[in-house]
Amino acid sequence: KNQVEQSPQSLIILEGKNCTLQCNYTVSPFSNLRWYKQDTGRGPVSLTIMTFSENTKSNGRYTATLDADTKQSSLHITASQLSDSASYICVVSEGGYNKLIFGAGTRLAVHP
Amino acid sequence: DVKVTQSSRYLVKRTGEKVFLECVQDMDHENMFWYRQDPGLGLRLIYFSYDVKMKEKGDIPEGYSVSREKKERFSLILESASTSQTSMYLCASSSDGASANYGYTFGSGTRLTVV
Numbered sequence: 001k002n003q004v005e006q007s008p009q010s011l012i013i014l015e016g017k018n019c020t021l022q023c024n025y026t027v028s029p030f031s032n033l034r035w036y037k038q039d040t041g042r043g044p045v046s047l048t049i050m051t052f053s054e055n056t057k058s059n060g061r062y063t064a065t066l067d068a069d070t071k072q073s074s075l076h077i078t079a080s081q082l083s084d085s086a087s088y089i090c091v092v093s094e095g096g097y098n099k100l101i102f103g104a105g106t107r108l109a110v111h112p
Numbered sequence: 113d114v115k116v117t118q119s120s121r122y123l124v125k126r127t128g129e130k131v132f133l134e135c136v137q138d139m140d141h142e143n144m145f146w147y148r149q150d151p152g153l154g155l156r157l158i159y160f161s162y163d164v165k166m167k168e169k170g171d172i173p174e175g176y177s178v179s180r181e182k183k184e185r186f187s188l189i190l191e192s193a194s195t196s197q198t199s200m201y202l203c204a205s206s207s208d209g210a211s212a213n214y215g216y217t218f219g220s221g222t223r224l225t226v227v
Contacts, residue, residue, distance in 0.1 A: 004154065043202050043218035102154030
């Protein structure tokens with residue numbers, strides 16, 4: 001069964017610190033992997049999209065990595081800010097079926 | 113700036129009521145999607161549409177129907193609302209389907225409570 005697993009479920013860090021969120025998937029065939037940020041009570045907003053041939057992509061203080069061999073991705077947040085408090089969702093596109101498989105998300109809280 | 117607009121942020125409805133959730137996009141996208149999001153679960157696809165008057169069932173279509181009379185508008189209908197349908201509903205649109213490298217654009221969501 002195609003699945004996307006994220007860890008940890010929740011995370012608390014202090015403002016200014018770095019953190020890394022993990023995503024493991026079993027989706028096959030693979031088309032692309034996306035990371036979204038979702039503020040409480042809002043819709044998800046795209047951070048990065050990576051295809052099979054890309055192993056890293058940055059968007060400001062957010063850097064996503066992809067290892068298609070081990071089917072793992074990570075999202076690294078540098079110098080965290082209070083506004084980074086949100087849920088981060090890993091999404092894998094199932095190639096050929098035009099379908100997205102969503103992880104349950106990691107809830108990040110950045111404290112002053 | 114591209115936009116997907118959901119008509120209501122919060123809704124409270126009674127059990128058995130017929131409920132309409134509206135979604136409008138201004139990007140001329142062919143593809144539109146309805147998801148529900150529940151705590152601890154990933155987004156689950158209810159219905160999607162690749163063209164006007166076209167609809168396809170997603171993973172959890174039971175208890176829902178959809179309507180797409182115009183390209184920019186995709187409506188989700190709860191024929192007889194139940195408490196199990198209390199959830200966050202998210203609409204999305206895309207130009208090239210789920211495999212597009214341009215990603216989806218999501219609306220802000222409608223939090224529906226059925227009492």
